[in-house]
Amino acid sequence: MNILDTIIAHKRTEVAARKQQTAYKMLETTAAFQLPVRSLAASLQQPGSTGIIAEFKRKSPSKGFINKEADVATITAAYSRFGAAALSVLTDENFFGGSQKDLVIAREQAIPILRKDFIIDEYQIVEAKSIGADIILLIAACLSPAEVNRLANFAASLGLETILELHAEEELGHICSATRIVGINNRDLKTFKVDIDRSLKMAEQIPGDRIKIAESGIDKIEDILLFRKNGFKGFLIGEYFMKQENPPMAFENFVTQLQAQQ
Numbered sequence: 191m192n193i194l195d196t197i198i199a200h201k202r203t204e205v206a207a208r209k210q211q212t213a214y215k216m217l218e219t220t221a222a223f224q225l226p227v228r229s230l231a232a233s234l235q236q237p238g239s240t241g242i243i244a245e246f247k248r249k250s251p252s253k254g255f256i257n258k259e260a261d262v263a264t265i266t267a268a269y270s271r272f273g274a275a276a277l278s279v280l281t282d283e284n285f286f287g288g289s290q291k292d293l294v295i296a297r298e299q300a301i302p303i304l305r306k307d308f309i310i311d312e313y314q315i316v317e318a319k320s321i322g323a324d325i326i327l328l329i330a331a332c333l334s335p336a337e338v339n340r341l342a343n344f345a346a347s348l349g350l351e352t353i354l355e356l357h358a359e360e361e362l363g364h365i366c367s368a369t370r371i372v373g374i375n376n377r378d379l380k381t382f383k384v385d386i387d388r389s390l391k392m393a394e395q396i397p398g399d400r401i402k403i404a405e406s407g408i409d410k411i412e413d414i415l416l417f418r419k420n421g422f423k424g425f426l427i428g429e430y431f432m433k434q435e436n437p438p439m440a441f442e443n444f445v446t447q448l449q450a451q452q
């Protein structure tokens with residue numbers, strides 16, 4: 191089994207247990223469930239948007255702990271204040287040290303929030319809405335095209351947006367009408383290998399009416415400028431900021447330099 195298989199096997203057990211604990215109907219009663227959804231598509235297309243989707247990430251299977259003591263309120267507030275187009279908050283506990291509570295805290299910010307997790311079941315999408323997420327992620331490497339279609343349409347029925355994440359050409363068939371936003375992950379989730387050119391190699395094959403996001407391994411202004419030249423509107427960045435001694439300051443400096451190049 192590769193790491194992705196391990197994560198998904200664990201996720202199935204986790205979701206089954208949570209379904210026993212909290213019924214769908216209960217999830218729909220939270221205050222966050224009623225909150226208006228903020229659009230990632232709109233945020234990324236706003237003139238002058240940095241396009242940065244800043245990820246709050248304490249640890250990862252590839253790196254172990256990146257920033258064990260990171261404070262979600264402080265860091266997400268700074269990301270929002272200094273110009274992130276959206277936030278990504280990991281809610282997986284076992285492999286990424288995240289939590290649903292982190293997302294609830296980050297929801298104080300006025301920008302769209304991605305629930306970054308391994309979604310395999312409608313229940314997790316209702317959960318995402320119940321904690322205030324605006325966007326969910328569907329990963330082609332662990333879902334069939336029919337599952338992506340079903341889950342993305344279900345998310346849309348709740349008003350949530352979906353990022354469909356691809357890594358390989360064979361996954362292009364997962365794109366469907368409900369997946370308007372397509373991310374290309376430069377990281378192979380089965381081997382952890384990062385190839386920053388992966389997004390560029392696949393860019394041309396993504397239909398022109400989709401909003402393209404480059405994900406993982408981004409640590410330079412030049413990367414973003416090159417992605418933009420190739421039609422990308424969004425840039426998902428986690429580790430680069432989270433591993434710095436002062437993630438808010440690192441983020442502010444990065445955005446200042448980026449804006450100087452615009």
Ligand SMILES: O=C(O)c1ccccc1NCC(=O)[C@H](O)[C@H](O)COP(=O)(O)O
Binds near residue numbers: 428
């Ligand atoms: O980051 C990992 O090690 C990882 C391992 C297995 C599955 C998913 C994984 N990461 C999810 C992501 O794709 C990233 O968190 C996201 O794109 C940000 O990447 P980075 O800027 O390189 O932290």
